Amino acid sequence: MRKVEFALGILIICLLLSLLSFFIPKETIFESKFSQVPLFKENPIPEKKLPVYLETWEKIRNGFINSQEEFLEVNLQQMKIKVWVNGLLVKEVPILRKGDPQEWGGTAVGLYKAISKNRSSFSVVSEVYMPWSIRFYGKYYIHGEPYYPGGEKLQTEASGGCIQLSDQDAKTIFELTKEEMPVLVIDKEKENYQWPEAITEFPEISAKSYLVADLDSGFVFSEKDSQTQLPIASITKLMTASVVSENVDLRKSILVEKKMLEAYGSTKGLEAGKSFRVVELFYPLLIESSNDAAEVLSYFLGREKTIKLINEKAKSILMEKTNFTDPSGFDLKNVSTAQDLFYLGRYILNNRPLLFEIGKGKEVRSFGEIKFDIKKLWNKNVFINDPNFLGGKTGFLKESGQTALFIFRFGERNVSISLLNSENTEADTQKIYQWLGENYF
DSSP states (O other): OHHHHHHHHHHHHHHHHHHHHTTSOHHHHHHHHHTTSOSSOOOOOOOOOOOOBOOOHHHHHHHHHHTTOOEEEEETTTTEEEEEETTEEEEEEEOOBOBOGGGTOOOOOEEEEOOEEEEEEEETTTTEEEEEEEEEETTEEEESOOBOTTSOBOOOSSBSSSEEOOHHHHHHHHHHOOTTOEEEEESOOOOOOOOOOOSSOOOOOSOSEEEEEETTTOBEEEEESTTSOEEOGGGHHHHHHHHHHHHSOTTOEEEOOGGGGOSSSOOTTOOTTOEEEHHHHHHHHHHSOOHHHHHHHHTTTOHHHHHHHHHHHHHHTTOTTOBOSSSSSOSTTOEEOHHHHHHHHHHHHHHOHHHHHHHTTOOOOOSSOOSSOGGGSOOOOTTTTOTTEEEEEEEEETTTEEEEEEEEEETTEEEEEEEEEESOHHHHHHHHHHHHHHHTO
């Protein structure tokens, strides 16, 4: 009897266990057994890197329109002046003449403001009256048709850098413009150019910061820490030359004083007691990288004022993280970024190309005899014999390493290479040059 009861108990337990299994979720059993073992080995597809394009003037224009600010748009490519109010285009007039960059007369491009307004202003340089004039920067005005004191109108194909309108249109713009109103002068619209992907990896170079980009589309081929502020050394001299050329009559002379020659280094022929025109001093400044020439140039306007204008100019051409403390770059506090140098190179190539020509050792229009022997000036631009080299500037300080801004022509494209804190800018550039040729040109 006991055996029967025991067997019956075992049978009941088995039946209960069997019934219980139907109420346990199968997923739970599966998880407990296999949750730590992946069914497939993960092999994620790497994310495709989207192309990067640097912004140019459209960033400022769109910002003004979106914030409904009043501003003037001077579009040199479209040859039009546009008046924007509350985000709307309220007036558009044609530009009759603009400056010629190939003759020192390029119109100053960038973000400025209406400094002053006069029904008529007199140009000492051209000896003409400019009706309905709006001064927006340095020597540059928006005005009507210029005329001589006797009433005869000045007839030229290009202006000396000012924006010339018909008298009626100039009067209209004059009346719509308020003092302090932003004036955005655009040289070129950004190109919508599509680039292929690189085939090979970017080469290893010594520069701690660099940017390689197409000047007209803003496409970035490669960059490293391109928004990091670093000393730029003598690249500063490009900005000094640009600002002085835009604020001083290039034919004007200055008597060199001993106090002007206290900078590091010396330049043969640049001596106290001698007089030089502005444009003459650009030769030792940009060929030999003369610190003395930079200091002398700063005295045309006053050293402190020149440095102030250089800093203002940098901001007006999108160099937002740049600061200057002297006209030569000898001070380590002259800092910029590889990206900001892209904007500097773009500005000079499009608007002050003669500065690049001088830097290559070429003689340009100089309004008279040049007292320096150009052939005897030691040219520190290492690529002057390359036919594709459009211009640039190098620099060096022991504490900051080598620096460089180079512009090259590849087929129909202009490419900027900016290098900061490099051990060898020439070797770095040669590697980049070869990589660009293999992957894009």
